[in-house]
Amino acid sequence: MNHIWPFVRQAAPRLPWFILGILLSVLAVLAAMGLLAAAGWIVAGAASISLLAVGSIELGRSTGLIRGFALTRTLARYAERLVNHEAVLRHLADLRHWLFMRLAPLDPATLARFRSADLLQRLVGDVDTLDGIFLRVITPTLTALFTLLVGAIVLGWLAPLTGLWIIILLAGTGIVLPLVALTMGKPAGEARTIAAAQVRELAIEGVKGLAELRVFGALEKHSQALQSAEANRARAEARLAAWGALGDSAVLLATLGALWLALWLGAAWVANDQLSAPLVVVIVLASLAIGEALLLLPGAFLRIGQINAAAGRLRQISDTTSSLPEAAQPALMPTGEALSIDKLSLSYPGREAVLRQVSFSLKRGRTLLVTGASGSGKSSLAQALLRLVPIDSGEMQIDTTPIEALRYEDLYTLVGVLSQETVLFADTVAGNLRLGKTDASEDELWEALRLAVLDEFIQQLPEGLETPIGEGGALLSGGQARRLALARMLLRQPQIAILDEPYRGLDAGTIDQLNQRLAPWLAQRCVLVIAHEPSMSPPASEHLQLLQGQLTGAAPHGG
Ligand SMILES: Nc1ncnc2c1ncn2[C@@H]1O[C@H](COP(=O)(O)OP(=O)(O)OP(=O)(O)O)[C@@H](O)[C@H]1O
Numbered sequence: 001m002n003h004i005w006p007f008v009r010q011a012a013p014r015l016p017w018f019i020l021g022i023l024l025s026v027l028a029v030l031a032a033m034g035l036l037a038a039a040g041w042i043v044a045g046a047a048s049i050s051l052l053a054v055g056s057i058e059l060g061r062s063t064g065l066i067r068g069f070a071l072t073r074t075l076a077r078y079a080e081r082l083v084n085h086e087a088v089l090r091h092l093a094d095l096r097h098w099l100f101m102r103l104a105p106l107d108p109a110t111l112a113r114f115r116s117a118d119l120l121q122r123l124v125g126d127v128d129t130l131d132g133i134f135l136r137v138i139t140p141t142l143t144a145l146f147t148l149l150v151g152a153i154v155l156g157w158l159a160p161l162t163g164l165w166i167i168i169l170l171a172g173t174g175i176v177l178p179l180v181a182l183t184m185g186k187p188a189g190e191a192r193t194i195a196a197a198q199v200r201e202l203a204i205e206g207v208k209g210l211a212e213l214r215v216f217g218a219l220e221k222h223s224q225a226l227q228s229a230e231a232n233r234a235r236a237e238a239r240l241a242a243w244g245a246l247g248d249s250a251v252l253l254a255t256l257g258a259l260w261l262a263l264w265l266g267a268a269w270v271a272n273d274q275l276s277a278p279l280v281v282v283i284v285l286a287s288l289a290i291g292e293a294l295l296l297l298p299g300a301f302l303r304i305g306q307i308n309a310a311a312g313r314l315r316q317i318s319d320t321t322s323s324l325p326e327a328a329q330p331a332l333m334p335t336g337e338a339l340s341i342d343k344l345s346l347s348y349p350g351r352e353a354v355l356r357q358v359s360f361s362l363k364r365g366r367t368l369l370v371t372g373a374s375g376s377g378k379s380s381l382a383q384a385l386l387r388l389v390p391i392d393s394g395e396m397q398i399d400t401t402p403i404e405a406l407r408y409e410d411l412y413t414l415v416g417v418l419s420q421e422t423v424l425f426a427d428t429v430a431g432n433l434r435l436g437k438t439d440a441s442e443d444e445l446w447e448a449l450r451l452a453v454l455d456e457f458i459q460q461l462p463e464g465l466e467t468p469i470g471e472g473g474a475l476l477s478g479g480q481a482r483r484l485a486l487a488r489m490l491l492r493q494p495q496i497a498i499l500d501e502p503y504r505g506l507d508a509g510t511i512d513q514l515n516q517r518l519a520p521w522l523a524q525r526c527v528l529v530i531a532h533e534p535s536m537s538p539p540a541s542e543h544l545q546l547l548q549g550q551l552t553g554a555a556p557h558g559g
Pocket residue numbers: 109348349351354372373374375376377378379380381420
């Protein structure tokens with residue numbers, strides 16, 4: 001239960017909806033009780049002389065009551081479903097957004113603790129499981145308790161002694177059974193949540209890597225792992241269902257006991273003329289209605305373990321903090337005339353230092369090319385400048401402002417990056433470009449595409465800028481996707497540009513065209529290019545090589 005409360009508290013903005021839902025649920029159950037009692041009253045009364053003597057006026061009143069109760073029950077149940085589901089769906093949407101925003105500021109190393117399929121399961125499956133808190137636990141429990149209370153008052157008023165025994169029996173069941181269900185449901189519920197997460201993770205990773213699994217002959221092994229996770233889930237589900245069925249049976253038994261008690265004691269009271277026969281029927285049917293409300297409890301309490309496990313997994317996300325938090329007292333945004341680093345050292349946990357005392361400075365209008373072998377630390381240098389990895393020592397400045405003193409938002413306004421991985425979204429060409437500048441005009445989009453030598457290709461497409469590019473840009477070639485990502489970065493018009501392998505996957509002819517078109521844009525900015533070799537970079541004013549973690553001079557290339 002300890003993981004659930006924070007999420008219950010978070011539902012505060014939706015509380016009026018939930019209260020309305022609970023009131024409607026109680027109303028539906030009360031109407032059902034009234035319906036049973038009134039029907040019992042009529043049937044029993046019609047069979048007795050006393051009611052017939054009263055005549056059709058009394059009968060007419062009672063059938064009117066029945067219609068009223070039946071209508072109220074139907075409408076209240078319908079409205080309760082609408083209100084509760086609306087409230088829960090809104091609450092889950094709030095929660096998903098909140099959790100996503102907790103993930104957003106995490107640095108890549110912290111985020112890498114979660115596998116992407118696992119994160120998806122948490123944001124989708126685990127959040128969905130939380131719908132049970134209100135729909136399947138709190139609302140049914142409060143409804144059952146309220147019904148029990150009303151039942152106790154009614155029975156106590158109609159027949160204090162008989163009512164007392166019945167209520168003791170039913171209330172005992174209503175207290176003991178949920179406690180048993182809570183205890184028994186905990187391990188099975190947790191096992192179900194964990195197994196469901198494993199099933200989804202294996203399924204997602206399997207689909208993503210289907211081609212590789214097939215090529216490497218590992219399909220069978222992966223499918224067995226999936227089957228075994230599915231079997232675990234099914235076992236946990238079956239255990240929950242078995243406990244649920246046992247709980248329901250126990251409630252039914254207790255209800256039958258209450259009915260038997262009501263009939264047995266009632267018959268004695270009728271024989272002694274201390275109670276009328278119709279009243280005994282009302283007591284019997286009221287006990288039946290209470291039993292029906294209690295039927296909600298075992299299932300509700302069985303689910304708590306499962307919901308608690310899902311909530312625990314969500315709290316692992318919400319409690320995770322970035323190892324690179326926002327600047328405590330952010331500096332004013334500099335203009336971005338210069339970029340410099342001084343004696344920068346960086347190492348990853350448990351590894352040798354990647355960068356050792358690296359220094360350089362760069363002014364507007366200059367392009368610095370850093371080359372180096374694979375794994376020499378080029379991308380790590382870019383990541384350090386973007387404050388995506390913690391550094392060991394050294395200083396990084398934009399103009400005279402330390403990079404750590406800038407708000408992330410300001411840093412990313414000043415510094416544009418074309419990262420090594422081409423990340424595109426399943427949207428249109430324009431949709432992907434406008435990630436760089438949301439309010440960009442069509443002219444601006446075409447200008448960015450022209451600079452990235454992609455304008456002619458997009459013009460040929462029947463839907464032009466509105467052409468969907470598929471998941472991750474799957475409907476484009478690798479080189480086209482790269483240039484679309486470049487155009488997106490150019491559109492942002494940053495003062496400092498970091499280009500990590502900008503020409504990866506491009507032919508010499510396209511590179512020449514890009515060099516010509518980009519030259520004026522690059523000439524107005526501080527540019528850091530990272531590449532394996534000079535031919536894969538725009539002309540640079542300076543060229544340094546990263547060798548064993550240190551920057552050493554190299555011959556200038558083309559500029
Ligand atoms: N998050 C990380 N945790 C641990 N080690 C890392 C991490 N990222 C990179 N490394 C290691 O740091 C070293 C430098 O990696 P980096 O990606 O900076 O090299 P690179 O020069 O850009 O390589 P490439 O040209 O192949 O992209 C590598 O040995 C790599 O394994």
